[in-house]
Amino acid sequence: MSISRNRKAPLRVTAAEEATEIFVIDSSLSRVASGMGSLDVQVRPGIYKVRLRSGASMEDTLVEVQEGDGATVAARPIAFQSAAPLPGTLTTHEPHQAAWARAADPPSLHWGSGASLFVMVRDPSIVRGKESRTEPWAGITVQDAEGRTLGAMDKEGERMQEVGVGWLHAEADPGMHLICVDTGLSGVQCMAVHLCPGWQTQVILSTASVRRSAPAGEGDADAAPKQRSVRRAALTEAAIYYGRPGGARDPAQSQELLRLTELVRQGLAQGRPTAPLAEVKSGRWITTDNPMLALLTAYVEAAKPKPDARLLRSLAKELAAELPGHPDVLALQVLAGGGIAPKRKGVSAIPYASGWVAPNPSGPSGRPWLLQPPMLAAALSALLQAMDPAPGSLVQRIQESLLPGAPWLVWRRTAAVRMRSAQSAR
Amino acid sequence: MTDYAIVVGIDLYPGISPLQGAQRDADEFAAWLALPEGGGVDPANVARLTTGCFHPPMPARASQAQPTADQFRDRFTDIVTDDTGRVRTPAGRRLTLYFSGHGFMGNTTAIERAVYSANATTLAPDHIAATRYANWAVRAGLFDELVLICDACADLSLTTSIAEPILMPLVNAARAARVRTFYAYASPAGAKAREKPLGADKQVRGIFSYLLLEALRQAPGADDGCVMATHVRDYIHNAWPDIAGPDVLPPTIAVEPARDLLMARRPPTVKQPATAVTLMAVGAGAAEVVVLGGNGKECLTTTMAGGQADVSLPAGLYKAVVQGTGRSTLFQAIGEVTRVDIP
Numbered sequence: 001m002s003i004s005r006n007r008k009a010p011l012r013v014t015a016a017e018e019a020t021e022i023f024v025i026d027s028s029l030s031r032v033a034s035g036m037g038s039l040d041v042q043v044r045p046g047i048y049k050v051r052l053r054s055g056a057s058m059e060d061t062l063v064e065v066q067e068g069d070g071a072t073v074a075a076r077p078i079a080f081q082s083a084a085p086l087p088g089t090l091t092t093h094e095p096h097q098a099a100w101a102r103a104a105d106p107p108s109l110h111w112g113s114g115a116s117l118f119v120m121v122r123d124p125s126i127v128r129g130k131e132s133r134t135e136p137w138a139g140i141t142v143q144d145a146e147g148r149t150l151g152a153m154d155k156e157g158e159r160m161q162e163v164g165v166g167w168l169h170a171e172a173d174p175g176m177h178l179i180c181v182d183t184g185l186s187g188v189q190c191m192a193v194h195l196c197p198g199w200q201t202q203v204i205l206s207t208a209s210v211r212r213s214a215p216a217g218e219g220d221a222d223a224a225p226k227q228r229s230v231r232r233a234a235l236t237e238a239a240i241y242y243g244r245p246g247g248a249r250d251p252a253q254s255q256e257l258l259r260l261t262e263l264v265r266q267g268l269a270q271g272r273p274t275a276p277l278a279e280v281k282s283g284r285w286i287t288t289d290n291p292m293l294a295l296l297t298a299y300v301e302a303a304k305p306k307p308d309a310r311l312l313r314s315l316a317k318e319l320a321a322e323l324p325g326h327p328d329v330l331a332l333q334v335l336a337g338g339g340i341a342p343k344r345k346g347v348s349a350i351p352y353a354s355g356w357v358a359p360n361p362s363g364p365s366g367r368p369w370l371l372q373p374p375m376l377a378a379a380l381s382a383l384l385q386a387m388d389p390a391p392g393s394l395v396q397r398i399q400e401s402l403l404p405g406a407p408w409l410v411w412r413r414t415a416a417v418r419m420r421s422a423q424s425a426r
Numbered sequence: 427m428t429d430y431a432i433v434v435g436i437d438l439y440p441g442i443s444p445l446q447g448a449q450r451d452a453d454e455f456a457a458w459l460a461l462p463e464g465g466g467v468d469p470a471n472v473a474r475l476t477t478g479c480f481h482p483p484m485p486a487r488a489s490q491a492q493p494t495a496d497q498f499r500d501r502f503t504d505i506v507t508d509d510t511g512r513v514r515t516p517a518g519r520r521l522t523l524y525f526s527g528h529g530f531m532g533n534t535t536a537i538e539r540a541v542y543s544a545n546a547t548t549l550a551p552d553h554i555a556a557t558r559y560a561n562w563a564v565r566a567g568l569f570d571e572l573v574l575i576c577d578a579c580a581d582l583s584l585t586t587s588i589a590e591p592i593l594m595p596l597v598n599a600a601r602a603a604r605v606r607t608f609y610a611y612a613s614p615a616g617a618k619a620r621e622k623p624l625g626a627d628k629q630v631r632g633i634f635s636y637l638l639l640e641a642l643r644q645a646p647g648a649d650d651g652c653v654m655a656t657h658v659r660d661y662i663h664n665a666w667p668d669i670a671g672p673d674v675l676p677p678t679i680a681v682e683p684a685r686d687l688l689m690a691r692r693p694p695t696v697k698q699p700a701t702a703v704t705l706m707a708v709g710a711g712a713a714e715v716v717v718l719g720g721n722g723k724e725c726l727t728t729t730m731a732g733g734q735a736d737v738s739l740p741a742g743l744y745k746a747v748v749q750g751t752g753r754s755t756l757f758q759a760i761g762e763v764t765r766v767d768i769p
Contacts, residue, residue: 027743056674056675062743271537271678405580
């Protein structure tokens with residue numbers, strides 16, 4: 001074989017999913033091209049490595065690009081880690097999928113009306129045919145905006161003990177709710193979810209090892225440092241979706257979009273450009289079953305050094321119609337350069353009625369007060385560009401306790417966070 | 427102008443939990459830094475702060491374990507100031523800051539890492555603000571190049587607030603704009619950095635540090651022998667799933683291709699270190715096997731013995747063809763040893 005190195009040939013790579021990253025590496029192990037979903041490049045004939053990455057999972061293929069014809073790589077979907085037991089992911093289990101399907105049943109708990117919340121937790125480490133001994137639901141509670149417990153997963157939740165999965169399904173009022181996990185070893189961790197009218201909020205959690213070392217001398221004075229660990233629900237890795245109560249209209253398409261949503265969420269966490277922009281621009285799924293995909297995609301775009309402000313504005317507008325008054329959608333508007341909602345016909349469009357934002361007590365010229373946290377960490381940063389944290393509010397109290405590394409806003413509940421504001425601001 | 431480095435490697439954490447390979451990683455990196463064909467740094471300018479510099483004897487209390495954050499700050503200020511404590515501008519050509527140990531990332535929007543000092547406890551989580559020291563030096567424009575390497579977890583959250591180094595702010599915008607940087611973090615946001623037995627001696631090493639050194643020694647560089655930061659980045663990312671596994675998040679390595687840094691220079695007469703490759707073709711007996719390079723040119727021809735041939739190849743992509751049988755396979759030579767099965 002002798003190759004003319006001067007003439008280039010096509011190398012076409014098609015991934016199974018739009019949010020799959022593609023890298024092309026030449027024979028000197030240097031990256032020569034990259035793309036998302038599909039890639040069509042001209043390269044010199046020779047041997048190349050094509051790497052596909054979905055979430056944290058990678059697959060490599062060596063390919064010989066021939067002069068003239070080039071080469072084509074058509075990849076199958078890549079199994080990746082996900083809290084949700086999506087088909088084709090690394091830790092999916094049929095019993096866990098069956099538990100998830102219970103989200104389509106009527107809620108068994110009634111805390112309010114107008115929206116619904118389905119929280120599921122599973123132990124992904126179960127071995128087929130072996131009974132699970134873990135209790136993934138341990139320490140999980142759902143609380144209202146005031147921090148009052150509405151339901152505890154180990155008391156009010158349903159479960160399939162033998163396969164390590166439990167869930168809690170409630171009809172609830174729209175607005176912010178807290179999902180909290182008492183990890184035992186590493187304190188109580190919390191996140192905010194905003195329930196929207198007409199939508200079911202699904203929070204799918206999987207357990208992870210929580211470790212905390214005990215310093216030398218604790219217990220046995222001569223012992224070396226001990227490390228203790230328990231498995232508890234990991235809020236930072238939560239898969240969160242907005243779905244239609246009763247289930248998706250098209251389950252097959254819904255599964256495809258849920259996979260895509262997970263990949264985009266993981267891309268956002270890792271600072272990867274996983275936004276399926278062709279899908280966004282076609283507007284295909286904005287108004288269907290999955291506004292979370294659009295929301296996360298918008299935040300991936302917003303995280304770029306030069307985001308497409310027009311695209312962000314368009315997404316913010318469409319999402320505002322689906323999730324009215326949602327803080328993460330309003331934050332998107334700020335990121336798009338539009339500021340917070342301007343007055344229309346003399347009436348402010350800031351959703352004061354939603355409860356997470358309040359007018360500044362000093363008058364209309366003051367910046368609004370942010371009372372409750374949004375769901376995404378990037379949304380909090382954006383909102384604080386346009387608002388001030390209300391004194392004594394949850395937003396103000398959590399700022400020193402935020403856990404890094406997740407797209408979701410997750411915080412550790414400390415004494416300062418627990419302390420309720422007993423006095424009004426002066 | 428002179429190059430400087432501070433190399434931190436901490437295995438002994440009485441107040442957290444011990445590590446096994448952090449000091450080894452630091453020692454091996456420091457040794458590479460001092461090699462003329464490696465980092466080329468005068469050994470006198472490489473400040474080591476590793477567990478072995480202080481222990482044994484074992485500390486009586488967790489709070490007495492070293493190195494500490496103050497010791498790091500002292501080494502740092504020694505490099506950037508003269509004997510009277512005045513800041514030297516410029517202070518040198520390149521500053522390399524290397525850390526291996528337990529670490530975490532801050533809860534700010536900026537990607538910042540810190541490494542726990544040996545005396546850290548759950549009550550007093552002392553740490554070295556790795557990224558902030560590097561950024562301080564960049565903003566001050568004291569060096570032409572800044573290399574930051576952090577082989578530590580990004581998720582061990584005893585604390586999430588990175589302490590600001592106690593240094594007066596110095597800003598030289600004009601010089602800062604010209605500083606070339608290479609920031610490499612073993613673990614992306616919220617993920618763990620791992621260590622495991624690696625290398626011919628199967629000693630515990632950090633996966634990232636192991637691959638970093640392999641890249642610095644073996645990455646195919648440019649034709650003139652220059653191994654640039656982008657070559658190192660690509661080598662690590664390419665080899666990562668083979669060493670760490672296909673589902674472990676790869677490291678975060680930031681370098682601007684337009685402002686690339688020279689990481690190592692191999693004289694053109696010095697051959698790139700080779701990978702030992704065992705070619706296996708069951709049933710091929712004593713057939714001849716031809717190995718073609720990525721450009722299609724023949725690299726070598728050898729005769730198999732019992733369907734096996736041992737050859738030596740620089741890191742790269744190849745094709746092995748068993749003559750007269752129609753059997754062939756594409757393969758990658760990387761690391762110290764590669765086994766290739768020709769179907």
